[in-house]
Amino acid sequence: MAISNEQRKAYRAIGHQLNPIVTIASNGLTEGVIEELNRALDDHELIKIKVSVGDRELKKEVIAEVLKISKAELVQQIGNTALLIRRNPKAKPNLSNLKRL
Secondary structure (H helix, E strand, C coil), X not given: CCCCHHHHHHHXXXXXXXXXXXXXXXXXXXXXXXXXXXXXXXXXXXXXXXXXXXXXXXXXXXXXXHHHHHCCEEEEEECXXXXXXXXXXXXXXXXXXXXXX
């Protein structure tokens, strides 16, 4: 599902208020990080993650791997922070950032 420019703009506005939920450090994508990432996407739908792994190319590779594993879409990346979205029709309204904000 491709994100339209209008949707991307709305998601960025919501994401501006969010803090990173998952941090991926130099030890990379461990099983625990992947589980937490999937749980956060299921609950919140729109999340920020922080990727602190080194240079730009490695950061791009890690984010691409995160998108592939989680089946999420990248809304925006600025520096070490990425905004991801994965729609969940069964998300609880009090947890979903899309429905709450």
